[in-house]
Amino acid sequence: MIETEAKIQSHLIPILETVSDPEIPVLSVLDLGVIREASEENGHVTIKLTPTYSGCPAMDVIGDDLRAAFQKEDMTAQIELILAPAWSTDWISEEGKRKMEAYGIAAPLGETADKAALLGNQKIVKCTNCGSTNTHLVSQFGSTACKALFKCDDCQEPFDYFKCLK
Amino acid sequence: MKNENLYRYILGIADSSLILGQRLGELCGHGPSLETDIALTNISLDLIGQTRSYYQYAAKLIGDGKSEDDIAFLRIEREYLNVLLVEQPNTHFGYVMARQFLFDVYHLMLLSELKNSSDETLAAIAAKGIKEVSYHKRFSGDWIKRLGDGTQESHDKMQDAINDLWRYTDELFTMTEADAEMSRNNSGVDVTRFKEAYYEEVSRLLREATLEVPERKYFQYGGKKGVHTEHMGYLLADLQYMQRAYPNMKW
Numbered sequence: 518m519i520e521t522e523a524k525i526q527s528h529l530i531p532i533l534e535t536v537s538d539p540e541i542p543v544l545s546v547l548d549l550g551v552i553r554e555a556s557e558e559n560g561h562v563t564i565k566l567t568p569t570y571s572g573c574p575a576m577d578v579i580g581d582d583l584r585a586a587f588q589k590e591d592m593t594a595q596i597e598l599i600l601a602p603a604w605s606t607d608w609i610s611e612e613g614k615r616k617m618e619a620y621g622i623a624a625p626l627g628e629t630a631d632k633a634a635l636l637g638n639q640k641i642v643k644c645t646n647c648g649s650t651n652t653h654l655v656s657q658f659g660s661t662a663c664k665a666l667f668k669c670d671d672c673q674e675p676f677d678y679f680k681c682l683k
Numbered sequence: 684m685k686n687e688n689l690y691r692y693i694l695g696i697a698d699s700s701l702i703l704g705q706r707l708g709e710l711c712g713h714g715p716s717l718e719t720d721i722a723l724t725n726i727s728l729d730l731i732g733q734t735r736s737y738y739q740y741a742a743k744l745i746g747d748g749k750s751e752d753d754i755a756f757l758r759i760e761r762e763y764l765n766v767l768l769v770e771q772p773n774t775h776f777g778y779v780m781a782r783q784f785l786f787d788v789y790h791l792m793l794l795s796e797l798k799n800s801s802d803e804t805l806a807a808i809a810a811k812g813i814k815e816v817s818y819h820k821r822f823s824g825d826w827i828k829r830l831g832d833g834t835q836e837s838h839d840k841m842q843d844a845i846n847d848l849w850r851y852t853d854e855l856f857t858m859t860e861a862d863a864e865m866s867r868n869n870s871g872v873d874v875t876r877f878k879e880a881y882y883e884e885v886s887r888l889l890r891e892a893t894l895e896v897p898e899r900k901y902f903q904y905g906g907k908k909g910v911h912t913e914h915m916g917y918l919l920a921d922l923q924y925m926q927r928a929y930p931n932m933k934w
Binding site: 568570571572573574599600601602603604655656657658659660662666680682683 | 718719721722725726728729730731732733735736803804806807808810811812814815818821822
């Protein structure tokens with residue numbers, strides 16, 4: 518069976534919460550769902566980290582930031598990159614999705630909605646600026662591997678949409 | 684090396700991703716529009732990310748303190764096992780999309796099979812890659828349709844690109860010794876199995892794009908055995924420049 522629940526020791530959570538995604542600073546690594554396991558033994562922390570996209574350059578930075586955060590607490594952290602099961606946008610927490618929207622990035626919608634939007638059949642992604650659903654896809658690829666670019670046809674603001682990945 | 688076949692098998696897949704990633708990376712800042720420029724480099728990033736996972740695995744097999752960078756930067760041309768298709772130059776945007784589409788359809792089929800590999804690492808890399816490559820295929824397929832079924836000029840250019848690149852498609856379905864050995868022990872994929880499905884899918888989209896499907900007559904082979912077209916040397920000169928000029932430099 519594929520394990521989708523993250524196994525994180527509760528006393529490590531406050532430290533993990535201080536480490537954020539360098540590209541989307543409002544999201545902690547926990548919100549993003551990239552920490553799959555974290556456990557501590559005698560001040561030595563083992564973390565299993567999964568990348569969002571294979572080539573995501575933020576992963577190296579997140580690894581460094583994690584080591585630094587635990588060092589501050591007099592712990593050493595060892596990071597192991599794991600690929601299976603592959604990360605999914607379902608692992609972004611509800612809290613994370615709210616923070617993302619407030620930051621100006623439309624949160625990923627369900628798979629079917631996403632496909633329709635990308636094929637240009639429906640206008641589904643809500644504008645993060647004015648809330649209008651009268652928006653269109655400008656580019657399937659955006660400023661980072663995880664985002665697509667949309668534009669609102671009401672307020673004319675361009676905005677990022679976090680691509681749905683399942 | 685204990686597991687020579689596995690090593691060569693990994694390179695056979697990974698080198699194609701690296702070389703196509705490098706080709707797309709050459710276009711950074713040169714795309715025909717901002718959105719396509721970003722798209723090309725995003726696809727490049729995905730491919731190079733996948734390559735890293737493969738090479739890290741391959742480096743472990745060599746042992747001896749070797750890293751992914753040694754594999755990427757310090758081999759000679761004959762040691763790269765990528766297919767000829769991916770090393771073809773960025774002649775124009777339509778050509779880039781044709782090359783991409785012909786590879787994406789194959790790539791997705793390959794990874795869809797590889798995710799069932801008995802080798803856990805390969806299966807994990809493939810499962811991760813499928814999500815990314817489906818997105819690439821949607822992008823390149825859309826452009827084949829837009830340009831094929833576009834103006835007379837875009838149609839002609841796209842038809843020429845397809846005609847030109849067609850000769851490199853059959854190589855995708857040749858099996859090296861390592862491929863055959865890995866397929867026998869269920870850790871590799873028998874690519875000949877989806878050859879017909881490939882031509883069917885590609886032909887369907889070409890027709891939808893009002894393009895003619897070229898005849899399957901003359902093909903060129905060699906990349907999978909390390910014998911490359913004349914473009915490869917120049918590509919590697921670019922790719923390897925820093926490590927050759929400043930050995931062991933770190934980014």
